Amino acid sequence: MYLILSLLQQMSVYLVLAYMLSKTPIFLPLLNISSQVSHKFSCYVLFSLFCVMGTYFGLSINDAIANTRAIGAVMGGLLGGPIVGFAVGLTGGIHRYSLGGFTDVACAISTTAEGLIGGLLHLYLVKKDKSALLFNPMVVLAVTFVAEVSQMLIIVSVAKPFGHAYTLVSEIAAPMIIANCIGAALFISILHDKKTIYERYSATFSRRALTIAERSVGIWNTGFDATNSEKVARIIYEETNVGAVAITDNEKILAFIGIGDDHHKPNTPISSGSTIQAMEQNRIIYLGGRETPYHCSISNTCKLGSALIIPLRAGKKVVGSIKLYEPKRKLLSNINRSMGEGIAQLLSSQILYGDFQQQQALLTQAEIKLLHAQVNPHFLFNALNTISAVIRRDPDKARELIQHLSHFFRSNLKQNIDTVALKDELAHVNAYLTIEKARFTDRLDVEINIDDGLLEKLLPSFTLQPLVENAIKHGVANRLEGGKVRIYSEQHSLGYKVVVEDNAGNFSPPAADYEGLGMEIVTKRLINYFGDIAELQIDCRKGEFTRMSFLIPNNK
Structure with missing residues (x-):
């Protein structure tokens, strides 16, 4: 009983010292499990010192030392891993060996084994993603119990003579097991409390996230x-x-x-x-x-x-x-x-909201620019001149052209939404082409061949008209005769390709003007709606054809 009380008294001094050190930055590396060399080195130095102190605090009994050295060895292995545990145990063991006594070799071996036992448990729990259990006092008490029992078995097996070793173990086993198990559990409890306080204290800084939100909101709205x-x-x-x-x-x-x-x-x-x-x-x-x-x-x-x-x-x-x-x-x-x-x-x-705003802005810009393109004063001027010329020789034809012109502008005013069915887009384009055919007479031939299954498919509004206008303005208008515009669909592995083709082959990359902006907006809106695979493709063979195409995917 006296030995137990003496060891517990010495353990108390040991723990008071540990508690005082916990108030310093020295303990901070112990609050997390890490593979960094600096962390492992800190564990080695700190627990080697505890190991040595445990020996010095020990009581001399029959040419042996009853001590709390095991706490440092086991804790070093638990928090530093098997290599650190082995190193701490070996350091503590060599120090104990240097003090002599008939148990010097046995204590050197057992202290090294205790550090290794703690390290193996560390390795197991980390691999099982249960490293939090390393800070559980009951787990630490259990592994220290195993380590201390192992130490007693090693002393009995290695120390000579056997009779002295057996007598010593009979006297010190229970006191050392009790003192070291309780001491290790209390030691880890100090660390656990420090860890909890530290993280709770750190948690107050989570309010900084609100400040970050306030300061950063809206920055990515522009991209x-x-x-x-x-x-x-x-x-x-x-x-x-x-x-x-x-x-x-x-x-x-x-x-x-x-x-x-x-x-x-x-x-x-x-x-x-x-x-x-x-x-x-x-x-x-x-x-x-x-x-x-x-x-x-x-x-x-x-x-x-x-x-x-x-x-x-x-x-x-x-x-x-x-x-x-x-x-x-x-x-x-x-x-x-x-x-x-x-x-x-x-x-x-914020990025998602910024993208949404950009797409909304892009849609608005597209509608304004394309609407402006449809109400091009030159087109209106040419259309009125054409109707004026036709009205003298064919009033019925002129009346029909006026109806088509009315339909065209009515569609412009109505199509202020994001998407329309392909059949409505074709009706809008047909009204435009009817007027242009009357203007160019036999210089323009139009062919439309779209798969019936596509007519109900949705696509961004005002997609076809800029392509058709470009085919006429830069294609047919430059030919003296035989101008032709084809609007057709082709089956593709991912859906259907819609093509606008002229037979002039006069396309050149547009400058950064209204026409160039029109093509750019068309392709951006196609990508925003269908994805990258719908990007506008332009294929031109000089003097033969210009094809502008885009994909309507099956999965949309």
Whole structure:
């Protein structure tokens, strides 16, 4: 009983010292499990000192020492892994061996084994993704019990003479097992409490996320580009106090603020395989733990030691990533990980909203510009002159042309919506072509051959008319005779291709004027509605034909 009380008394001094150290930055590396060399070295030094102190605090009994050395060895293995546990146990064992006694070899072996036992449990729990159990006092008590029992068995097996060893173990086994198990459980409890307080304290900084939201809202409304990304990255860097912040699109770095900005340069291609993997798999990747250490893909002397890579999404589509870094001397805290995920969700929503606004603005711009194109004064002037010429010789024909002109402008006024059925688009184009045929008389021949199954398909309004107008203005109008415009459909593996073709072959890339803007808006609206596969394609063979085509996919 006296021995138990003496060991518990010494353990109390031991724990008071541990508690005092927990108030200093020395304990911070112990609050997280990491594979960083600096973290492991800190565990080795700290727990080796505890191991040595446990021996010095021990009681001399029959040329042996009853002690609390096991606490340092087991804790070193639990928090540092098998290599650190072995190293701490070996250091403590060598120190004990240097003090002599008939149990010196046995104690050296057993202390090393205790550190290794703690390290093997660390390895098992980390592989099972249950590292939180390493901070559970009951788990630590159990593994210390196993380690202490193992120590007693080693002493009985190795120490000579056997009779002395057996007598010693009979006397010290129960007191040492009780003292060391309770001491290890209380030690980890101190760490657990420190960890909890630290994370709760850190959680108060989550309010910074609200500040980030307030400061960054609206920045990406004008586009997900390098300029806007640099503004957002700087806000996040200032509010989170992490080592560095990077924002990328799917191909290059858009912005980088913080440690490492001397070699992580904006507008350079992404070189990190982990970043590409995170975006391709649409999942968060943390680099800096035991299984996935961080290695800079650009510089071997990079001061960054951990990174959190979070995909940025516009809806379901991954459009880039945000990356939070910490230097090698500092671990990326759980609160910053959680905050990073929340920030990424916030920014993804902003990107999606910005895209929506851009598409809305694009639609409005397209409607205004294309409507202006349809009410081209030159077309109206030519149409009225044509009707004026026809009315003298064929009043009925003139009346028909006026009806078509009325239908054309009525369609312009009515089609202020995003999409129309292809049959309505063809009716609008037919009204335009009827007037143009009367103007060019026998110089213009029109052929329309669209699959009946496409007539009810929806497409962006005012898609065909600019293409037909371009075919006449830059094709048929330049021929003295035999001008022909064909509007037809072709089956494609992904849907149907709609083609507008003239037989002049006079197309040249339009300048940045009204006509060029018209073609640009048509292709952008097609892509926004159908996707990239619907991009406007232009094929021209000089003097033979110009074909403008786009795809209506089956899956729309």
